[in-house]
Amino acid sequence: xxxxxRYPGQVDRQVTVETPYGPGHIDLWIAPESRIVExxxxxxxxxxxxxxxxxxxxxxxxxxxxxxxxxxTAELAYVLKETGEVVAFPVxxxxxxxxxxxxxxxxxxxxxxxxxxxxxxxxxxxxxxxCGWRGGQCQYWQHCWGGDEDE
Numbered sequence: 001x002x003x004x005x006r007y008p009g010q011v012d013r014q015v016t017v018e019t020p021y022g023p024g025h026i027d028l029w030i031a032p033e034s035r036i037v038e039x040x041x042x043x044x045x046x047x048x049x050x051x052x053x054x055x056x057x058x059x060x061x062x063x064x065x066x067x068x069x070x071x072x073t074a075e076l077a078y079v080l081k082e083t084g085e086v087v088a089f090p091v092x093x094x095x096x097x098x099x100x101x102x103x104x105x106x107x108x109x110x111x112x113x114x115x116x117x118x119x120x121x122x123x124x125x126x127x128x129x130x131c132g133w134r135g136g137q138c139q140y141w142q143h144c145w146g147g148d149e150d151e
Contacts, residue, residue, distance in 0.1 A: 036074040
């Protein structure tokens with residue numbers, strides 16, 4: 001790719017980042033630039049929604065648990081499927097987001113260890129994916145998610 005051409009033999013792939021919640025894997029570590037690059041593919045029609053929050057979150061955790069001590073910068077690079085165009089976005093370290101993510105991960109880990117169910121997310125409803133689709137509603141909604149709502 002582009003990075004290997006610019007820095008032959010100096011690009012590491014799938015660099016493991018150890019966290020208290022398990023390992024993650026950085027797609028590309030560009031050592032000469034101290035840069036984390038996460039690579040994604042998407043449709044050209046999704047361009048207006050980039051970068052996606054669900055992609056920014058793991059990059060934030062890579063910076064939090066690995067990159068900050070290396071003075072790293074980070075970016076999300078999206079390849080548009082239809083054209084092959086690469087669109088890149090910087091991901092700045094956001095300590096508030098990192099702390100919020102850590103708090104959520106602590107809560108999830110605690111629930112798993114205590115063998116407790118987490119509350120249903122507000123976005124989950126009986127008539128929306130993954131519990132409902134094609135206009136239908138899941139008949140088991142209350143059985144699976146009959147608890148309190150959470151953000």
